[in-house]
Amino acid sequence: MSSLQNIVTSKYICMEECHISSILEIENQSYDYPWSEKIFQDCINHNYLCRVILIDNVLIGYVISSIVQDECHIMNLCIKDDHRRSGYGRYLLDELHKEVIKINCKLVFLECRPSNRSALKLYKSEGYNEIGIRKNYYPAPNGAEDAIMLAKNVKE
Numbered sequence: 001m002s003s004l005q006n007i008v009t010s011k012y013i014c015m016e017e018c019h020i021s022s023i024l025e026i027e028n029q030s031y032d033y034p035w036s037e038k039i040f041q042d043c044i045n046h047n048y049l050c051r052v053i054l055i056d057n058v059l060i061g062y063v064i065s066s067i068v069q070d071e072c073h074i075m076n077l078c079i080k081d082d083h084r085r086s087g088y089g090r091y092l093l094d095e096l097h098k099e100v101i102k103i104n105c106k107l108v109f110l111e112c113r114p115s116n117r118s119a120l121k122l123y124k125s126e127g128y129n130e131i132g133i134r135k136n137y138y139p140a141p142n143g144a145e146d147a148i149m150l151a152k153n154v155k156e
């Protein structure tokens with residue numbers, strides 16, 4: 001099946017507690033400083049916007065955002081490594097944009113490591129612009145790494 005057909009048959013749904021074990025596997029494979037189980041649990045409990053993509057009931061990606069007034073802050077977006085480069089990251093972002101527009105968000109923003117070239121390319125190709133730097137935002141082997149802040153207006 002082509003990746004386009006897979007996207008058509010995939011499901012973008014709310015994250016639930018039963019998804020956390022699959023999420024942790026992806027999270028631990030994907031980041032040097034992964035989120036803990038408690039962080040994911042807290043995001044669900046505190047009503048963050050937590051969404052997952054399932055293909056044939058297998059979880060292959062997730063996005064977590066917080067909504068404050070008309071702004072959406074993407075805090076984590078991740079695709080399982082063996083499903084990358086197939087359009088799922090873009091799909092997840094597009095679904096999130098559609099959803100937050102419906103709840104009247106005007107701006108979506110996020111932080112990204114300058115070293116994360118693939119994520120930066122995705123965000124820029126989706127219309128995000130660099131709006132600043134957060135100094136020493138991320139943990140890194142030699143202390144800390146700055147974050148690039150990116151933002152996109154989703155509604156005029």
Ligand SMILES: CC(C)(COP(=O)(O)OP(=O)(O)OC[C@H]1O[C@@H](n2cnc3c(N)ncnc32)[C@H](O)[C@@H]1OP(=O)(O)O)[C@@H](O)C(=O)NCCC(=O)NCCS
Nearest residue numbers: 030077078079084085086087088089090112118119121122
């Ligand atoms: C960043 C991430 C979410 C992208 O997901 P993905 O499903 O592979 O992305 P897509 O297939 O939708 O790609 C969309 C675009 O992103 C860019 N891109 C994605 N991966 C890339 C790579 N390895 N090299 C170069 N460009 C890349 C390309 O512009 C691509 O468009 P194209 O395929 O038309 O060239 C994924 O690599 C990931 O989960 N990384 C680990 C977690 C992470 O870093 N999250 C972001 C935190 S800020």
